[in-house]
Amino acid sequence: MEPLYGVLDMLVLRTLLVGPRHGYAIATAIRDASAEGLNVQFGSLYPALKRLELKGWISAKWETSEHNRRAKVYRLTAAGRRRLRQEKSEWAAFVNAVAMLMKPAAGEGNS
Amino acid sequence: MLWRRLAYLLPWRRRAAERDMQQELQSLAEMAQPGELGNLALAAEDARAELGWTRLEQGLQDLFYALRTLRRTPGFSCTAILSLALGIGATAAIFSVLVAVLLRPLPFDDSDRMVRILEHRPADAGRELGYPQQVASVGVSDLPALRSQATTLSHIGGYAGTTMTLTTGDGPIRVPVTRVSPSVLAMLGFAPRLGRLFEPREETAGLDSSVILSHTAWQRYFGSAPDVVSKGISIDGRNLAVVGVMPEGFRFPDPQTEFWIPYPLSPPRGRVAPVARLADGVSLEAATAQVSGILSRLQPTQPGRKPSSFEVQTMRALLTAPVKRPVHCVWCRGCRRIANRVHQRRKPPARTRGSASS
Numbered sequence: 530m531e532p533l534y535g536v537l538d539m540l541v542l543r544t545l546l547v548g549p550r551h552g553y554a555i556a557t558a559i560r561d562a563s564a565e566g567l568n569v570q571f572g573s574l575y576p577a578l579k580r581l582e583l584k585g586w587i588s589a590k591w592e593t594s595e596h597n598r599r600a601k602v603y604r605l606t607a608a609g610r611r612r613l614r615q616e617k618s619e620w621a622a623f624v625n626a627v628a629m630l631m632k633p634a635a636g637e638g639n640s
Numbered sequence: 641m642l643w644r645r646l647a648y649l650l651p652w653r654r655r656a657a658e659r660d661m662q663q664e665l666q667s668l669a670e671m672a673q674p675g676e677l678g679n680l681a682l683a684a685e686d687a688r689a690e691l692g693w694t695r696l697e698q699g700l701q702d703l704f705y706a707l708r709t710l711r712r713t714p715g716f717s718c719t720a721i722l723s724l725a726l727g728i729g730a731t732a733a734i735f736s737v738l739v740a741v742l743l744r745p746l747p748f749d750d751s752d753r754m755v756r757i758l759e760h761r762p763a764d765a766g767r768e769l770g771y772p773q774q775v776a777s778v779g780v781s782d783l784p785a786l787r788s789q790a791t792t793l794s795h796i797g798g799y800a801g802t803t804m805t806l807t808t809g810d811g812p813i814r815v816p817v818t819r820v821s822p823s824v825l826a827m828l829g830f831a832p833r834l835g836r837l838f839e840p841r842e843e844t845a846g847l848d849s850s851v852i853l854s855h856t857a858w859q860r861y862f863g864s865a866p867d868v869v870s871k872g873i874s875i876d877g878r879n880l881a882v883v884g885v886m887p888e889g890f891r892f893p894d895p896q897t898e899f900w901i902p903y904p905l906s907p908p909r910g911r912v913a914p915v916a917r918l919a920d921g922v923s924l925e926a927a928t929a930q931v932s933g934i935l936s937r938l939q940p941t942q943p944g945r946k947p948s949s950f951e952v953q954t955m956r957a958l959l960t961a962p963v964k965r966p967v968h969c970v971w972c973r974g975c976r977r978i979a980n981r982v983h984q985r986r987k988p989p990a991r992t993r994g995s996a997s998s
Contacts, residue, residue, distance in 0.1 A: 551668070552668050553668045553671045553672055553677075570678060571668075571672075571676075571677040572677075572678050572679060572683045572686065575665075575684075575686070576686040576687045576689070576690045578687075579687040579690040579691060580690045583644055583690065583691065598667065598670070599667060600664075600667050600668075600671070601660075601663075601664040601667065
């Protein structure tokens with residue numbers, strides 16, 4: 530499934546918390562870390578990278594990779610780290626609220 | 641963030657960003673499986689939108705496209721611009737008339753109670769015309785019956801405009817004259833500047849040799865002489881006594897009229913535009929019902945003819961009705977003309993989203 534609108538930004542920031550990555554690595558990292566439960570289209574991911582860069586939460590730099598390939602690598606900025614903490618707590622509150630609403634109703638039984 | 645956006649407006653910064661993006665997408669495409677990343681052009685397009693100004697850009701593109709198109713076909717452009725200018729100009733002109741006529745009330749007392757009688761003649765083989773007609777006149781012979789029987793109306797009378805010859809010291813002049821019933825002048829509620837209005841007896845034949853001057857006529861032909869009242873003037877070879885001068889700004893039924901003379905009831909000749917004052921507390925519908933009854937009885941019944949119906953209408957409706965359609969028409973016709981011309985021309989090639997920026 531596709532992530533909810535606005536969640537993609539948080540996923541990208543979380544992925545970059547581990548270390549700097551280029552665009553393709555971010556896409557595969559999200560897919561692998563969610564055990565392919567999340568299908569992030571590159572067409573959505575790439576504009577998200579530009580958006581986050583514009584907001585100053587990530588920075589980009591051309592680097593040469595281990596396979597001697599040039600790639601544009603993104604890393605989290607200090608502002609990005611603060612933003613990730615904030616989004617994390619907001620997300621937790623959101624999940625809690627939805628979970629409270631969606632707990633099994635009395636007559637639903639254990640099917 | 642704002643700084644980065646503003647920088648993106650500079651052409652060289654934008655070109656650099658564009659180059660950078662293309663290189664990055666190229667490098668990513670080399671890493672991935674073929675087709676794994678999907679439509680890269682679309683991704684780039686959406687990324688550009690994130691950088692902002694897309695809407696402004698597209699607006700500018702459209703504007704320049706329009707200017708190029710206009711310049712390529714100067715003849716057509718001039719025609720289109722002129723048509724639009726005429727349409728807008730005419731609409732504005734008519735609107736100013738509307739403001740004067742509708743938004744300011746008629747310059748008469750109780751102008752909302754002023755009504756006219758309208759005859760709707762059905763289309764009918766017995767008549768000369770094969771289509772329905774609206775007639776805003778009654779025979780002079782019908783006026784006495786209306787006056788005696790119509791309790792819903794007062795001041796019933798009529799008027800009719802004409803042109804007559806005024807004999808002056810410098811020779812004859814054709815002047816606009818309105819024949820009007822004394823009751824109608826009285827209804828309008830204007831006091832004369834000099835002298836008096838017509839008296840009811842002056843619509844009797846033989847007692848009708850009176851004339852009232854407009855302010856303009858008083859100035860133009862009599863040099864604003866204060867002793868003009870009771871002087872005699874010659875109109876259409878008849879000697880008429882000036883009984884009054886109307887104040888400036890009195891216009892009935894049009895601004896052109898310079899002289900008013902009484903409309904004689906006898907002999908009952910011709911047709912007049914009937915006007916009256918709606919009695920207080922009476923609705924237009926009630927007046928219409930009563931007037932229809934009276935006038936229908938007066939109509940000669942002829943086999944094979946459908947009877948006319950009658951309507952009592954406010955004078956305001958009379959002033960609005962002829963204006964409403966032209967207002968719509970002028971504007972619509974201006975637009976339609978241009979639309980037609982555009983349609984006749986070859987359709988320009990369809991533009992695709994973002995085609996000018998890649």
